[in-house]
Amino acid sequence: MKHSPNDLIMLFNDLFRETFRTVLVRGGEEPEYLPADSHNELARIVFAHGFYASALHEVSHWCIAGKHRRTLHDYGYWYCPDGRTAEQQKIFEQVEVKPQAIEWLLSVAAGSRFHISVDNLSGAGACDQQGFAYRVLQQAEAYLANGLPERAQAFFDTLTSFYGTSDSFSKTWREDVRRVVPLHFAKEHYEAN
Secondary structure (H helix, E strand, O other): OOOOHHHHHHHHHHHHHHHHOEEEEEOOOOOEEEOOOOOOOOEEEEEHHHOHHHHHHHHHHHHHOOOOHHHOHHHHOOOOOOOOOHHHHHHHHHHHHHHHHHHHHHHHHHOOOOOOOOOOOOOOOOOOHHHHHHHHHHHHHHHHHHOOOHHHHHHHHHHHHHHOOOOOHHHHHHHHHHHHOOHHHHHHHHHHO
């Protein structure tokens, strides 16, 4: 299946341009969220390098940002770029669990490949890469059991419809969990189901 970021742009913008006055746009080096202002009537989710996965990740952040946060540049969050210390990385991993869980579910809904990202290649690396992956899995499973946030659910439904993955989602999800999370972490959970 071919995955074009243009499809995500079209789907997202058709779904959210009018209701949330927000558009998804292709960007350059760094992803960024730009709220509406006196020069731009629409908020913009800018994803990096035109990468499909970057678009899904940035949409995931938007899906959990509350109304006030969506009025702030980059949702008002602290961000320390690649090269973080171990302490900075620990904070980064804590705040990335929910967006990466949503990104993973959106990726499976779109039939695209997801990768856990600790995003610290030139720094101290991950604090606990396997533990982080497992926490992302736990959050994704909680979303599946209890429901995604409203905007995430709307985009998830749009993706499963567009890519025709509704009927195969559960099977594909279980397969992807085995690929993404080391088996010794997920084995007990999936043997019980």
